[in-house]
Amino acid sequence: MPTITVNLNQVNDATTAAQIRSHAIDIDRPEANGGRDQGAMGGELLLASLGGCFSSNLLAAVRARDLDINDISIEVSGELAEAPARFASIDMVVKSAYEDRAEFEKLVLMSERACIVANTLKSAVDLRVSVAPI
Numbered sequence: 001m002p003t004i005t006v007n008l009n010q011v012n013d014a015t016t017a018a019q020i021r022s023h024a025i026d027i028d029r030p031e032a033n034g035g036r037d038q039g040a041m042g043g044e045l046l047l048a049s050l051g052g053c054f055s056s057n058l059l060a061a062v063r064a065r066d067l068d069i070n071d072i073s074i075e076v077s078g079e080l081a082e083a084p085a086r087f088a089s090i091d092m093v094v095k096s097a098y099e100d101r102a103e104f105e106k107l108v109l110m111s112e113r114a115c116i117v118a119n120t121l122k123s124a125v126d127l128r129v130s131v132a133p134i
Contacts (some may be wrong), residue, residue, distance in 0.1 A: 006018055006019065006020050006116060007019045008027075011026065011037065013036075014028055014029060014034065014035040014036045014038075015027065015028040015035070015036055015038045015039060016028070016039075018120075023095070025039065025045070026038050026039030026040075027039045027040065027041070027042055027045060028040075028101040031040055042077065043080075043087070045079070046078075047078050047090065048076070049117050050076055050090065050092065050115070050118060050121065051074045051076040052095075053064045053093060053115045053116055053117040053118065054074065054092065054111050054112060054115045054117070054118060054129070055072070055074055055111075056103045056116070057110070057111035057114040057115050058072065058094070058107060058108065058111035058119075059072070061107045061110055061111055062107065063072070065107075067103070067107075068096070068099070069096055069098050069107075070096070070097050071095075071096055071097045072094065072095070072096040073094075073095045073096070074092060074093070074094050074095070075091075075092070075093045075095075076090065076091070076092045077090070077091050078091075079091075086125075087125050088125070088126065089125060089126040089127070089128070090121065090125055090126070090127050090128070091128050091130070092127070092129045092130070093130050093131075093132050094108050094129065094130070094131050094132065095132040096131075097132075097134070098134070101131065101134075104131060105115075105131050108129060108131055109129075112129050
C-alpha cells in the first residue's frame with residue numbers, strides 16, 4: 001500500500017512548519033492560546049484537510065462527467081468535546097449552483113466515499129455531510 005508522509009519542523013517556541021511535497025504550511029495557536037498566530041491550529045487544518053480531500057474528489061467527479069456545476073463551496077465545522085480535547089462531531093455543508101439536485105447529491109455521496117480523510121474520521125467522530133439548498 002502507498003504511504004503518504006509529511007515532515008514537520010519547529011520554527012520557534014510556538015510554531016511548527018509542515019512540509020508537504022513542495023508546499024509549506026505553518027501550524028500555530030492564536031496568541032490568546034499561547035501561540036504566535038503564525039498559522040492555523042492543527043484542528044483547523046484537520047477540518048481543512050477533510051474539506052480539501054472531499055472537494056478534490058468532488059471536482060474530479062464533476063470534470064469526469066463534464067457537468068456544468070459551478071461555484072462549489074464547502075463549510076466544515078467541528079463541535080468540540082471537553083475531555084479529552086477532540087471533535088465530538090463534524091458537519092460539512094456543500095453549496096453549489098446546480099441544476100439537478102439529485103445528481104449533485106449523488107456526486108457528493110461518491111466524493112464522501114472516495115475521501116481518505118472522511119473514511120478515516122468516520123469511525124472516530126460523528127461526521128455528517130449535506131447539500132445546502134440553492
